[in-house]
Amino acid sequence: MNFSDVNISNLISGLLPNGDFEKGPKQSDIKGTVVKNPHALPHWEISGFVEYIKSGQKQGDMLLVVPEGAYAVRLGNEASIKQRVRVIKGMYYSITFSAARTCAQEERLNISVAPDSGVLPMQTLYSSNGWDSYAWAFRALYDVVEIVIHNPGVEEDPACGPLIDSIAIRALYPPKMTSNNLLKNGDFEEGPYIFPNTTWGTLIPPFIEDDHSPLPGWMIESLKAVKYIDSDHFSVPVGKRAIELVAGKESAISQVVRTIPGKPYALTFAVGDASNACAGSMVVEAFASRATIKVPYESKGEGGFKRAVLRFVAPGNRTRIVFYSTFYHMRSDDFSSLCGPVIDDIRLLSIRKP
Structure with a gap:
């Protein structure tokens, strides 16, 4: 992936380019559901066992659900997706993305924007839809950062990993105390991106x-x-x-x-x-x-x-x-x-x- 492929300039709020994965690989770059070329997914670079999943697709007796739209990606053992984006150095940002568990028992995800990283546990499913949306934040130390989502799983079946969909970013403006409130952000108006037309927060x-x-x-x-x-x-x-x-x-x-x-x-x-x-x-x-x-x-x-x-x-x-x-x-x-x-x-x- 060339950085010039990423048409993002100081994005304040919204989906990353192809953040919903609706633009898929060429047929020559995919075998079954497995993406074979690290640069086949538009605007993304992949590593490891990554599948391109269509909504309603089955794995054995299990129906794979896609949070939004028609397509998502699934990260197998030690697989990752990453995208370089242009940001404002020194600002705080929040990343929001949707994820669905599949067949792994102890699923979790690592998300990182160097030098920050975090581990998001996924053992608890909070909604009945089969997926949840998660938020994670970082401070930009550079004008261009690399957002990485990585599955550190070690399942026997490499395909037993989480589905990822709808990745968005939002700039955060840390609030300050005021004469009317000694607490910061007591009204919660400052926070992560919430996907429009969704009902799960x-x-x-x-x-x-x-x-x-x-x-x-x-x-x-x-x-x-x-x-x-x-x-x-x-x-x-x-x-x-x-x-x-x-x-x-x-x-x-x-x-x-x-x-x-x-x-x-x-x-x-x-x-x-x-x-x-x-x-x-x-x-x-x-x-x-x-x-x-x-x-x-x-x-x-x-x-x-x-x-x-x-x-x-x-x-x-x-x-x-x-x-x-x-x-x-x-x-x-x-x-x-x-x-x-x-x-x-x-x-x-x-x-x-x-």
Whole structure:
């Protein structure tokens, strides 16, 4: 692949060139489903056992699902795809892509933009569609970067790897504290790309604790992912974006904020549901250092929210704010998709002593 093949110039938001893989290899470069030429897939360079999969294709008794469109790629053992893109040096970016498990038991993916890299676990399927969309972020250290998605699997069947589809990029603008909120990005308006015309949101993977979070200002300090949702497809309390806590106490977000020791503060936030058939008795737990509150919310799965406040006195010059859901929930329309309460419009302000 020549860099001149990549028609991307400081792309701020959208699919990478041929990010949906609808442009396929020439028939002479493919044998069955296996792509034989490293440069056969337009705008991409491949390595290892890579298959070009058509929607509805079967592998034995298993039907292979393609998240969007008609085609996707499947990465076998140690296979990878990569593309060089032009970016703005010093800026933060988020990569969003869709992936579906096939026959491997311990599937995971490595994603990297040198010198950053991350491992995205795929053992948990959050939706009943057969696939999920994931986000990962990096800071561009160069004007041209190479995005690599790699399957480190060691399955006996080299074809037992994940399907990859719809790879997009979005520039991130890290928010700052304001006079109205000591928390950064408390409204969650800054975050990863969400694919239009999709109904499953974007997962922000667990163990995201560094400065390159796809949810600027927040850390995902849990065993499971949280879901980033938008008002085009879900009920959102305020603005365009919010977070759905989809895995009980294993799905948590946190932020460390500067405070003044001994000064009282008020942490306000909205708790609701995404209008996605996630019904039942929900509880969101919020922590500000040692102060806690449990906020019950009776969800009918049809949207709506309530507000809550946690008042506390800062014990030090830094206070850790944490949110998670007390219980696990499943959508009532399919009984297999993980779901949970929505949190949004989180604000932290100092208050006068009584």
